[in-house]
Amino acid sequence: xxxxxxxxxxxxxxxxxxxxxxxxxxxxxxxxxxxxITVQEIKAAGYKGIVFTGGPNSVYDASAPHFDPAVxxxxxxxxxxxxxxxxxxxMAGGTxxxxxxxxxxxxxxxxxxxxxxxxxxxxxxxxxxxxxDFILNNPNGFSTIAxxxxxxxxxxxxxxxxLYAVQFHPEVTHTEYGNQMLSNFLFGICGCIGEWSxxxxxxxxxxxxxxxxxxxxxxxxxxxxxxxxxxxxLLHKAVGDNLVCVFVDHGLxxxxxxxxxxxxxxxxxxxxxxxxxxxxxxxxxxxxVTDPEQKRRIIGxxxxxxxxxxxxxxxxxxxxxxxxxxxxxxxxxxxxxxVIKSHHNVGGLPDVIxxxxxxxxxxxxxxxxxxxxxxxxxxxxxxxxxxxxxxPGLAVRxxxxxxxxxxxxLREADAIFRQELERAGDTLAxxxxxxVLTDLRSVGVMGDARTYxxxxxxxxxxxxxxxxxxxxxxxxxxxECVSSRITNEVRGITRxxxxxxxxxxxxxxxE
Ligand code: XMP
Numbered sequence: 001x002x003x004x005x006x007x008x009x010x011x012x013x014x015x016x017x018x019x020x021x022x023x024x025x026x027x028x029x030x031x032x033x034x035x036x037i038t039v040q041e042i043k044a045a046g047y048k049g050i051v052f053t054g055g056p057n058s059v060y061d062a063s064a065p066h067f068d069p070a071v072x073x074x075x076x077x078x079x080x081x082x083x084x085x086x087x088x089x090x091m092a093g094g095t096x097x098x099x100x101x102x103x104x105x106x107x108x109x110x111x112x113x114x115x116x117x118x119x120x121x122x123x124x125x126x127x128x129x130x131x132x133d134f135i136l137n138n139p140n141g142f143s144t145i146a147x148x149x150x151x152x153x154x155x156x157x158x159x160x161x162x163l164y165a166v167q168f169h170p171e172v173t174h175t176e177y178g179n180q181m182l183s184n185f186l187f188g189i190c191g192c193i194g195e196w197s198x199x200x201x202x203x204x205x206x207x208x209x210x211x212x213x214x215x216x217x218x219x220x221x222x223x224x225x226x227x228x229x230x231x232x233x234l235l236h237k238a239v240g241d242n243l244v245c246v247f248v249d250h251g252l253x254x255x256x257x258x259x260x261x262x263x264x265x266x267x268x269x270x271x272x273x274x275x276x277x278x279x280x281x282x283x284x285x286x287x288x289v290t291d292p293e294q295k296r297r298i299i300g301x302x303x304x305x306x307x308x309x310x311x312x313x314x315x316x317x318x319x320x321x322x323x324x325x326x327x328x329x330x331x332x333x334x335x336x337x338x339v340i341k342s343h344h345n346v347g348g349l350p351d352v353i354x355x356x357x358x359x360x361x362x363x364x365x366x367x368x369x370x371x372x373x374x375x376x377x378x379x380x381x382x383x384x385x386x387x388x389x390x391x392p393g394l395a396v397r398x399x400x401x402x403x404x405x406x407x408x409x410l411r412e413a414d415a416i417f418r419q420e421l422e423r424a425g426d427t428l429a430x431x432x433x434x435x436v437l438t439d440l441r442s443v444g445v446m447g448d449a450r451t452y453x454x455x456x457x458x459x460x461x462x463x464x465x466x467x468x469x470x471x472x473x474x475x476x477x478x479x480e481c482v483s484s485r486i487t488n489e490v491r492g493i494t495r496x497x498x499x500x501x502x503x504x505x506x507x508x509x510x511e
Contacts, residue, residue, distance in 0.1 A: 003192050005029040006047040008037070010065045010083050012054030016327060018081070018171045020366050021179065022051075026194035027186050030364075031330055039068045042076070049077040049190035052084025054169065058098055058133050059083070059090040067091070077162035077190045079117075082131055085165035089156070092139030092163070102150050104129035107174050115145040115157055117164050119184045121177035127154070127168035128175045134167060162189055198372045202234065205361050209238035213359070216318035221307055222247045222273070223391070224261035227323030227362060229383050230374040234361050235321055236271050237377070243321075244272045244314065248306050250299060251279020252393030252407070255415040264380060274314075278306050279404070286395060286402045292511035295402070299392040317355060324360040325370055387432045388466065396511040400439035405492075406454075410437040412490045413456045420482045421460070421474075430472045433460035435486075436499075436510045444487075444494030453494030456486060461508055469503040 007019045009031050022029035027048075042050065050071065057064035069091040072078060080088040086096045110127040112118040127148075135153040138144060142163070146155035155166040164185065170178035186192040218235060222228050222245040236243050245265060249258040258275065266273040285298045311317060362370055374384040390396055397414075398406045414435040421433055436457040444451040458479070463469035483496040499506075 003027060003048055003195055004045075005186065005190070005192070006037075006042060006045070006050045007031040008050055008052050008067065008084075009033045010053050010055035010087065011057070012081075012083060014169060014171050015053045016330065016366070018051055018053060020368070021171045021182055022186065023196060023366070023369065025179070025183055025186055026196045027192045028196040028364075034065050034067050039070045039074065042071060043074055047076055048192050049079065049185065051185075052078065052080040052087055054082035054084060054130075057083060059086050059096050060098075072161070072163060075162075077185070078164065079185050079189075080163075080165040081171070082167060082169060083133075085155070085167050086133055086135060088163060088165045089135040089137075089139055089142075092142065092158075094135060094139035094142065095137040096133050097136035098133045100132060102134060103132040104148065104150050106130075108148050108150075108168070110146055110148055110154055110168065112146040112155070113144070115155075115159065115164075116188045117145065117155070117157065117166075117181055117184050118177075119180075119188060121180050126174070126176045127170075127178070128172045129154075129168050131167055135165070164189070198369060198376055201365070201369075202237075202373060202376060205234055206238045209235060209359065209361060213239050213242065213319060216242060216357075217314075217316055218243045218319045218321050218359070219311060219314065219317045219355075220245045220321040220323075222261065222265065223323075224253070224257060224383070225323070225389065226367070226374065226384060226386055227325050227370060229261075229265075229323075229379060230370050230377065231321060231323040231361055232265060232271060233269060233377040233379055234373065235359075236269060241272060244274065244317075246307060246310050247273055247275045248303055248310075249275055249277050249279065250282045250303065250306075250393060251277070251404075252282065252299070252395045252402075254389070254394065254418075255411040260382070264383060268380075274310060276306055276310055278302075281306065282395075283402065283404060288401060290400050292396055295395045295511070296392050299395060319357045319359055320355040321359050321361065323362055325362045326364055326366050329363050390509060396509050397434060397436045399437065399510060406437055409454060409490060409492050410435060410456070413437070413486045413493055413496075416485045416489065417458055417482050420478055420485070424475075424478055428460075428472065428474065428478075429462050430460045430474070431463045431466075431469070432508060433458070433472070435459070437493075438510075442495050446494075451494045453492050455495040455497060456490075456493050457497050457499050457510070458482065459499045459508070459510070461503070463503075463508075466508060469508055471500050471502050474498070 005022050007029050009015050019029040019031050089096055107126050108129040110125050112123050134151050138156050141158040142156045144153045145157050148154045157164045170181045218239055220232050222232050232245050262275050265271045282302055285302050289295055371384050395402045417435050438455045438457055440455045460472040460474055461469040462472045486496050
């Protein structure tokens with residue numbers, strides 16, 4: 001990569017968004033924690049520019065993240081955002097002040113002065129603020145380039161050293177001209193050309209891996225999810241028949257999903273695919289288990305065992321390929337927060353199987369970039385735009401003990417729900433939807449006879465990031481149709497309820 005920007009992470013909540021915005025402007029950006037990189041490494045890496053991110057601290061806190069001020073003397077342009085802006089002020093000898101009465105949250109009117117950072121933006125505009133601390137005295141050489149009614153220095157710059165600091169967040173869409181500012185920084189200040197694109201990515205990766213993996217046999221665990229599917233299609237382009245994909249069908253997939261994966265990869269792409277139908281093995285292990293975390297643990301472990309067995313039968317394998325993506329790379333390592341669910345994707349394999357090498361062709365990409373690559377590689381839409389599906393599959397959507405009979409009921413009900421929502425199309429702003437088979441049975445009546453069947457719950461949520469989610473206000477007409485179809489078509493389900501809880505306090509999945 002010739003041209004790249006460093007997003008130096010001080011713990012802010014929008015850090016991934018900053019990197020994505022920069023990449024959308026066709027400049028490659030990578031995120032590094034301030035504690036994992038030194039000034040010497042920054043210099044050696046040849047970054048065209050550096051962005052200091054926001055962060056939750058005050059610069060004078062004992063535990064506040066700081067960085068070697070020498071970074072400001074490398075001759076590399078720097079843009080500090082929020083905490084990053086205050087840190088520049090602090091590092092360069094200015095003062096930062098904390099005052100509750102001058103804190104600003106939300107959309108705020110911004111007055112800008114003459115600066116290349118604000119080129120092609122009006123002098124009165126709205127920005128997004130989220131701060132209590134502010135820059136009280138600019139360091140030597142820095143002049144104020146923007147202010148708000150509450151904040152005398154909303155942005156400052158030492159233009160001769162190409163150092164910029166903004167108190168607001170240009171990366172969020174509420175900052176009207178935020179993109180233009182980032183673009184000014186990248187192209188006007190850092191001198192970037194903007195050469196990062198998905199076409200180049202595919203070409204470069206295929207080129208790189210066809211050389212690197214020449215003559216080697218590559219094994220990939222394909223789950224049918226977006227990441228491993230795109231990794232498979234990409235690597236197949238690079239190494240052709242030397243790629244073998246193992247698809248462990250744990251029997252916990254949705255209706256027809258296993259066959260769809262098999263058809264796509266074996267028939268359409270001509271990839272060597274081994275499908276292991278391991279439903280019995282998984283159900284045996286899950287027999288009598290009702291605790292969700294235990295289910296997850298059992299499935300994760302069993303997945304590795306099955307994969308090991310198959311890998312052992314394949315003869316020589318040189319390389320293990322994985323569909324790790326950039327957020328996985330960034331997020332592994334941090335992890336102080338409480339475990340609500342142990343979201344493993346069945347994929348933690350390398351510890352148990354000996355390979356010479358591991359390749360992760362998507363480890364630089366964000367999810368939306370992975371999807372673009374998938375589309376360009378010709379993967380079907382259903383796969384590229386597939387909604388998230390938990391690694392442990394329907395096992396966490398059958399409440400209580402998982403049995404083949406309950407799975408069959410759930411699959412049918414879930415398929416009907418999905419069919420009806422897909423028929424309604426894009427008009428419904430819904431991010432994820434599925435059915436849950438509750439462990440509750442209730443009395444019903446059919447014809448003149450009493451029935452006693454399961455209750456199915458429908459769940460549909462709207463969210464950007466799945467950290468929080470709203471329950472989706474689906475039209476009654478759709479709910480009515482789904483309910484009537486399920487109770488008519490799925491023998492054994494006699495009651496349908498709709499989950500109207502948001503996250504928090506509930507989670508998206510029931511288990
Ligand atoms: P929750 O239920 O935690 O779900 O609100 C947030 C998102 O994560 C998915 N999810 C999982 N994904 N393994 C996964 O790979 C898991 O064990 C798991 N549990 C939940 C869930 O579908 C939603 O998209």
